[in-house]
Amino acid sequence: MTLQPRPGLLDIKPYVPGAAAPEGAVKLSSNENALGCSPKAADAFKAAASSLHIYPDGGATELREAIAKMESLKADQIVCGAGSDELLQLIGKAYLAPGDKVVQSQYGFLVYRLVAMQSGAEIVSAPEKNYTADVDALIETAGDDAKIVFLANPNNPTGTWISGSEIRRLREGLPASTLLVIDCAYGEFVDAPEYEDPLALVSEYGNVVVTRTFSKIHGLAGLRLGWMYGPKEVVDVIHRVRGPFNVNLPAIEAGTAAIQDRDFLKKSKEHNDQSLAFLTQQLGGLGYEVTPSVCNFVLVHFSEAPGKTADDANKYLAERGLIVRGVQPYGLPNALRISVGLEEHNRAVVDALEAFAKA
Numbered sequence: 327m328t329l330q331p332r333p334g335l336l337d338i339k340p341y342v343p344g345a346a347a348p349e350g351a352v353k354l355s356s357n358e359n360a361l362g363c364s365p366k367a368a369d370a371f372k373a374a375a376s377s378l379h380i381y382p383d384g385g386a387t388e389l390r391e392a393i394a395k396m397e398s399l400k401a402d403q404i405v406c407g408a409g410s411d412e413l414l415q416l417i418g419k420a421y422l423a424p425g426d427k428v429v430q431s432q433y434g435f436l437v438y439r440l441v442a443m444q445s446g447a448e449i450v451s452a453p454e455k456n457y458t459a460d461v462d463a464l465i466e467t468a469g470d471d472a473k474i475v476f477l478a479n480p481n482n483p484t485g486t487w488i489s490g491s492e493i494r495r496l497r498e499g500l501p502a503s504t505l506l507v508i509d510c511a512y513g514e515f516v517d518a519p520e521y522e523d524p525l526a527l528v529s530e531y532g533n534v535v536v537t538r539t540f541s542k543i544h545g546l547a548g549l550r551l552g553w554m555y556g557p558k559e560v561v562d563v564i565h566r567v568r569g570p571f572n573v574n575l576p577a578i579e580a581g582t583a584a585i586q587d588r589d590f591l592k593k594s595k596e597h598n599d600q601s602l603a604f605l606t607q608q609l610g611g612l613g614y615e616v617t618p619s620v621c622n623f624v625l626v627h628f629s630e631a632p633g634k635t636a637d638d639a640n641k642y643l644a645e646r647g648l649i650v651r652g653v654q655p656y657g658l659p660n661a662l663r664i665s666v667g668l669e670e671h672n673r674a675v676v677d678a679l680e681a682f683a684k685a
């Protein structure tokens with residue numbers, strides 16, 4: 327007998343990250359922070375160099391307390407992870423068994439599919455309307471037996487979101503035995519009044535988990551740091567399945583500095599507001615359909631005409647040193663996802679896509 331992994335694992339298509347940028351090119355393929363990270367976080371990271379021989383605090387206490395203070399949460403209901411990816415995976419590891427049903431929205435973040443398949447669970451997608459999650463479809467798809475519903479709000483790669491009242495309607499329409507995981511990787515970028523920070527729902531409903539990340543507005547994607555907030559029962563289970571030192575020492579130090587650096591957050595938000603408006607207006611003005619986004623990227627749709635497709639545009643941009651993200655794996659073969667860059671990079675994208683439209 328040859329060595330065999332658990333059934334189903336060889337069906338997994340490994341996640342393909344946004345393409346790396348060759349020397350001199352501009353990387354707009356992974357929704358990273360164009361402004362870098364907080365200088366205070368970078369200093370804390372450097373200072374941690376003298377402690378690399380020491381194990382980190384396995385409970386990441388300092389970081390959890392800093393997050394709890396900033397967000398007015400209970401520190402003992404926070405779990406930190408090596409990116410929110412790890413936390414999503416731990417949730418799957420803790421709650422999913424082979425054959426279980428996991429529900430996501432049609433264009434949901436690809437990691438949810440990975441999480442389901444890693445446990446031998448089945449992932450079912452609920453159709454969207456206008457590239458936006460549809461609560462009725464999610465409730466219907468979940469039925470009475472979904473183990474987990476994953477919802478990114480706002481969502482990657484569409485950049486769209488649903489209101490707090492819609493999220494509540496979703497939670498109330500799901501069975502109590504279904505865990506609702508709300509992935510808030512881009513929550514800090516949103517300021518629409520109807521958008522609601524879902525952290526309050528954790529204590530209100532008891533079967534809601536919220537995940538957050540340091541990779542986007544905090545600009546610490548390379549460090550791998552995220553956190554989740556959940557009911558005590560869920561947190562207790564996640565602690566049992568996580569590695570004892572799952573968050574590294576420099577990440578704890580840099581994350582603690584980052585969460586307190588409100589100036590950097592404000593700067594990042596302002597830069598994003600300006601860039602999103604610029605990209606959306608300019609590309610829209612050139613005749614491209616741009617899905618309205620509240621994240622740090624835009625989803626741009628292309629025609630199916632030969633020479634004018636998303637693939638053609640992707641190549642055209644790459645030849646000009648602009649690396650963006652094809653979203654074929656999401657079932658969006660006619661679109662590209664373009665991350666917000668520095669002002670000159672946003673301008674370069676618009677100029678290149680103007681030339682592409684005319685070519």
Ligand SMILES: *Cc1c(COP(=O)(O)O)cnc(C)c1O
Pocket residue numbers: 357408409410411412435478481482509511538539540541542547550551552
């Ligand atoms: C980027 C992103 C994350 C963050 O992943 P990390 O592992 O924290 O870097 C989570 N969810 C969505 C939808 C994302 O786009």
